[in-house]
Amino acid sequence: MKDKFHTGIDIGSGYTTVIIGRVGSEGELKIVGVGRTVTKGMNRGLVDDVGELKETVRLALEHAEEYTGRGNLTGAYVGVTGQGISSKNVINLALHKGQTEIINSSRIRELVESCYPENDPLTDVLHVIPVGFNLDGYNRTRNPLGLHAKTVEIESHVVSMNSIDLRNALKSVTSNKVSVNGAVFQGLAAAESVITGDEREIGSVLIDIGESTTDIVVFKEGSPWYSTVVPVGGNMITRDISAALGVPFRAGEEIKIKYGHCMPSMVNSNEEIVVPGFQGDDKKTVLKRDIAMPIQSRMVEWLRLVTQAISASGLRAIPSGGLVITGGGSKLNGLTELINDNLEIPVRLAYPTGIKGLPTQLQKPEYSSAVGLLLWAVKHQGEKQSYPQENIWSQIKKIVGKKERAMVG
Numbered sequence: 001m002k003d004k005f006h007t008g009i010d011i012g013s014g015y016t017t018v019i020i021g022r023v024g025s026e027g028e029l030k031i032v033g034v035g036r037t038v039t040k041g042m043n044r045g046l047v048d049d050v051g052e053l054k055e056t057v058r059l060a061l062e063h064a065e066e067y068t069g070r071g072n073l074t075g076a077y078v079g080v081t082g083q084g085i086s087s088k089n090v091i092n093l094a095l096h097k098g099q100t101e102i103i104n105s106s107r108i109r110e111l112v113e114s115c116y117p118e119n120d121p122l123t124d125v126l127h128v129i130p131v132g133f134n135l136d137g138y139n140r141t142r143n144p145l146g147l148h149a150k151t152v153e154i155e156s157h158v159v160s161m162n163s164i165d166l167r168n169a170l171k172s173v174t175s176n177k178v179s180v181n182g183a184v185f186q187g188l189a190a191a192e193s194v195i196t197g198d199e200r201e202i203g204s205v206l207i208d209i210g211e212s213t214t215d216i217v218v219f220k221e222g223s224p225w226y227s228t229v230v231p232v233g234g235n236m237i238t239r240d241i242s243a244a245l246g247v248p249f250r251a252g253e254e255i256k257i258k259y260g261h262c263m264p265s266m267v268n269s270n271e272e273i274v275v276p277g278f279q280g281d282d283k284k285t286v287l288k289r290d291i292a293m294p295i296q297s298r299m300v301e302w303l304r305l306v307t308q309a310i311s312a313s314g315l316r317a318i319p320s321g322g323l324v325i326t327g328g329g330s331k332l333n334g335l336t337e338l339i340n341d342n343l344e345i346p347v348r349l350a351y352p353t354g355i356k357g358l359p360t361q362l363q364k365p366e367y368s369s370a371v372g373l374l375l376w377a378v379k380h381q382g383e384k385q386s387y388p389q390e391n392i393w394s395q396i397k398k399i400v401g402k403k404e405r406a407m408v409g
């Protein structure tokens with residue numbers, strides 16, 4: 001029998017990661033392939049060269065498929081992000097029959113489907129996640145299956161994405177002859193691998209700091225409650241360093257990773273570093289603390305944008321579980337201390353852990369969303385006719401198909 005592989009493809013603006021896994025006989029997850037390559041064809045989180053992005057995905061797939069062999073993937077879950085992501089919570093009183101009935105799974109499906117927004121030609125729905133049900137106006141439950149009720153109200157968290165951005169990103173996968181089983185907001189994917197059950201319950205905020213984006217998901221009462229994207233990531237620090245020191249972007253990146261810090265008070269005031277000269281200039285010596293100061297200002301500004309984005313959700317305070325930061329940008333030295341200093345809330349630097357069989361190579365913040373996509377793929381396997389991915393996916397395919405036909409004709 002052909003092996004059943006699960007695949008996550010995380011198209012980040014800095015790096016594209018493919019992880020292929022297989023579930024072993026004892027339910028353990030076996031990673032059978034990893035490919036990670038620098039992303040080309042994206043600028044500030046948006047696709048700006050379809051051919052280059054296709055080649056990026058091809059390279060990452062090629063590395064990951066060394067074990068499985070080319071062409072053996074049965075489809076992938078693809079992580080997407082960008083400013084085109086939006087979310088809202090929809091409450092619907094979709095069932096009111098006037099008589100008591102037992103709520104079965106097809107009723108639940110109907111209720112969830114009632115939360116799909118009206119067809120909007122500009123956006124596609126990625127997720128409709130039921131977060132709670134109110135039975136007869138007073139009994140709130142997350143799982144109404146088998147319960148008696150006269151009326152049921154459903155609340156769902158709906159995440160959508162700009163159709164064109166989504167289509168451009170997915171083309172890089174389908175043009176490599178890998179079908180898309182579902183598109184997943186990268187913030188939700190990252191949460192899948194790092195947010196603990198307790199953090200979901202008491203409420204917390206997942207913050208995935210990538211190269212050009214910061215993905216945010218607020219958890220409340222066990223479920224995602226607000227999803228958004230701030231179009232700023234770690235490369236703004238690199239750009240600052242390059243500009244300030246007059247060095248190329250790549251050298252700025254190296255300096256940031258080796259010596260960057262966002263808490264000048266934690267850096268030895270006399271420590272010097274040597275930075276390369278640019279275009280024939282001599283090497284320069286600079287104080288490490290002098291680099292930390294502008295990084296601190298930038299990160300304080302970044303934090304202001306993040307807290308603004310969280311308060312736009314309507315939350316009056318950050319949930320008591322605090323912030324869970326992940327993604328490559330979260331590795332910036334001093335970041336948890338900077339957040340602590342400014343917000344006085346718990347902060348945790350997170351990476352995928354506690355997953356049986358996960359190689360240590362993947363236990364790093366930059367892999368959170370790719371590992372989460374793989375977990376998502378395993379969790380949603382066999383959900384052929386269930387919501388939300390499959391239903392919505394066939395709708396997206398229909399829409400995309402129609403548009404393509406229209407373009408050809």
Ligand SMILES: Nc1ncnc2c1ncn2[C@@H]1O[C@H](COP(=O)(O)OP(=O)(O)OP(=O)(O)O)[C@@H](O)[C@H]1O
Nearest residue numbers: 012013014015210211212213234235328329331332
């Ligand atoms: N040790 C480090 N210190 C500071 N920054 C780091 C470190 N390691 C990686 N980064 C930064 O992390 C960012 C890349 O993170 P990641 O791989 O999560 O991004 P991405 O997923 O490709 O991008 P996005 O999520 O925005 O689409 C880069 O800006 C990189 O400079």
Ligand SMILES: [Mg+2]
Nearest residue numbers: 012186210369
């Ligand atoms: Mg990312």
